[in-house]
Amino acid sequence: MTEISTELALLVDVGSAWAKAGVIGRVRGRWRLVAHAAQPTAWGPAELRRSLIRQLNAAGDPRLADRYDELLASANRIECHTARQPGRLAVVAVSRELSGSTARRAAEAAGWQVTELVTLDDGRSLAERLATLQAADVDAWLVAGGFDDARSPRALEAAALVASARMPDGGPVIWAGSAQLTNEVMLLFEGGAASAVANARPDARREEPGPLRDRLQAILRQSVAPEDEAHLSTIAFTHAVGAIAADGGLRVLAVDLGARGGVRVVAEADGTTSTTVHSSGGMAGATLMAGAAGRVARLAGDAGDEAAVADVLQTLRARPASLPQTPEELSATQAAARMLIGAMVEDPATDPVDLVIGAGLTISGAPHPAQAARMLLDGVRPLGITQLAVDSGSVLGPLGSLGDDEIGEGMTLLADDLLLPLGTAVVCRGGEPGDAAMRVTVHRSGWPTPSPVEVRVGQLLVAPLGRGQEAELLIEPAAGVSLGAPRRSSRIEARATGGAVGLILDARGVPITLPRRGDDRRAVLAGWRDALMRETERIA
């Protein structure tokens, strides 16, 4: 008997709470994702392999049934993983609302976990602040405060507080406050311990967190996470998104919403990328956002009252490797995801893109593609005409860990399984409630041209456009309605590609405004949910 041979590769993404793995193999001459499993990381690699083997035994070539274990053991393994320990930072600032919030956001966007935030207006006594900072177990210190046009004694006091609480050699100190105080602040610390960066809040009206974020990212890489960078999920995910952008000549926004952290990547058509890592921007971080429970309850509409939602958000923090079991919990989780994506995209603000990619189990593992589309659509609010897709096989991270010379080949091999296209969204803003926002004519090659679809302000409609289908769009925005780009004509022609959801025509505005009355709000939210689900189910 002739021995059957096959080639397999194993893609593994080990997260802080969930581990995902995919097996790619040659099926009828083409490379396909032939098995995929996601499980709590705590279950261990042996269980992950057993899950894959179970799937391969059920769906793979029966002649290989006894050999999958051996084949997986010898398969080419491509892996990425979350940083083993987040960098822990203490932030000391003059005011909670100005320097404190700016410093905190910059630190979190650089991937640091802010374990202590002390501000001189936090209501604590000096002794309490000192005690708090002396008890802080951190890898670095960030001090901020004072505007650049003045020498603020309070800012110097903030630096002195750190100098008093921190032990010698107790980690690097970054001064991001008044430029006029830099020399004095440097003298407070032993030689080489402190460094200065441009004030992230140079005056009351201006916020310039970029240089601070870059410095913090560099320190994080040097001092806390000197791991093999290529295999770090944040680096690998960015690499893969850059490759997709370059390959398609597209401007791409990708959000990876993990159990604990979140990553936002903007990739230009030439492949250059900019990444912000939000160490507390994952699902577990939802409960840390101001007024989170109330906001999520409002956004979800059907997740229960604020108290019930607060418990769900705490559960996401306490048990990040568990799954929503009731529809209310799922609704709260997905509304929290929309809120977290919104926060990631806001800071810094993102210009229009051609493609939005969602990754992370909450998005890519959503029970229904319409739910994934809604998380991206409501979270990002991509003004204009944008394709939506999800990393349903969790392959972007592992693929991104390949070298520049291999990633293109990997993407080509996985062409059909690289991303799950959800469809195309046309999002506009402006107009008066109830009035027409835009008329859209959808022309598909070989089909009779239908009448234009009128979309009213506040309305969400879905037109059928399945995976692999394309359509020419003729969009006529009403007066006062914008799709983002400056208009030269009253008509916009564009091309749309289909997907698991279809063509989404969204005139709900940017940002979305919801009715104040609870009953009205719930009715509107249910209407949007049903509009997305109905057409998707019809396509399916």
Added chain:
Amino acid sequence: MHRVRLPVGATTLVEIGHGVEPAEVLATSRPPGGGTSLQVASRLRRSAAEAVDLLSVRPGTVLEAGERLAEDGDGREVLAPYACLFLGYDADDGTALIAPLGATEPILGHVRGEVTSVGAEAIEIRVTGALVAGVGGSGSAVHGELRMAVHEPGEELRAGAIDVGATGRIMVGGSRASAETLTRARAMGVAGIVLGGVLDKELRDFEATQVRRREVGGVRGDFAIVMISGFGKVGLDAALFAWFQSHEGRLASLFGAAARIYVYDADPPPARRALARVGDRVIAHRRPFAGLGGELVRVLDLPHATPAGVTARSGLVSFEDGRSAIVPLANLEAMEPRDGG
């Protein structure tokens, strides 16, 4: 290993190898009060910028009364007017910011064990108690005798169960305690509370009232809460509840913010394992079965969709309240038998 962080200038009172008790003083410190300015440059007859080079101390140095803070080498010096912490020097106006030290305060470890290291930064202690880890908590480190406050693991801890006998104790409640109950417990001098779960909103309400009372000086003494199972009305696992019952009266340490409990002279608590197998006693962690125990009867061959629609590897659980349900394995934890049998 338990780590007790020491403030700058603390005086340690223990050595490596020393056996410590929860109430034992490991070190002392003199917490600083509000900062005040002390003229430096003018006393040294130098400019503010020049005087910075004449300082004898660095920020964080503890100075006794009369100890030198700066000198010019020509006989002029600036001495600490009282025991203080030197915080920093303002090169703009030539003043030092100092914080007077208050009365000596003890630093307790709140644990029983053996000191394994003593440093300027921290004292480390190998704890000799049984550890129970929770999923959340609030408050500081406390210790006291364990006392059961409810009869059933799913019973709510009511304010009426807190009486004078609870003062200084660590109360073990059941599935929930209201903000009123927590407030009464604190007012009655209860050291801490262990619960299966608590509504996040009620915990936040309680914390908010404590912050306000602290601001007006109305709160004294420490208090901690630890939740074992989850958030919401979630009971304690029956086996763990029985373990607490069997250790009523034993000394315990509670670390609220770290969500940890140590119980001394105790058997090991029921251990937990992430991946449950058929025949295991399990506890569920998500609604509608959160906190409920049962037995994993069967693991389904194919992934199963929850009522929410999430498809996952799942198993059939026969719960102790008589219900049976298919639950994602990710939402279950296996309880290891205590004797390993």
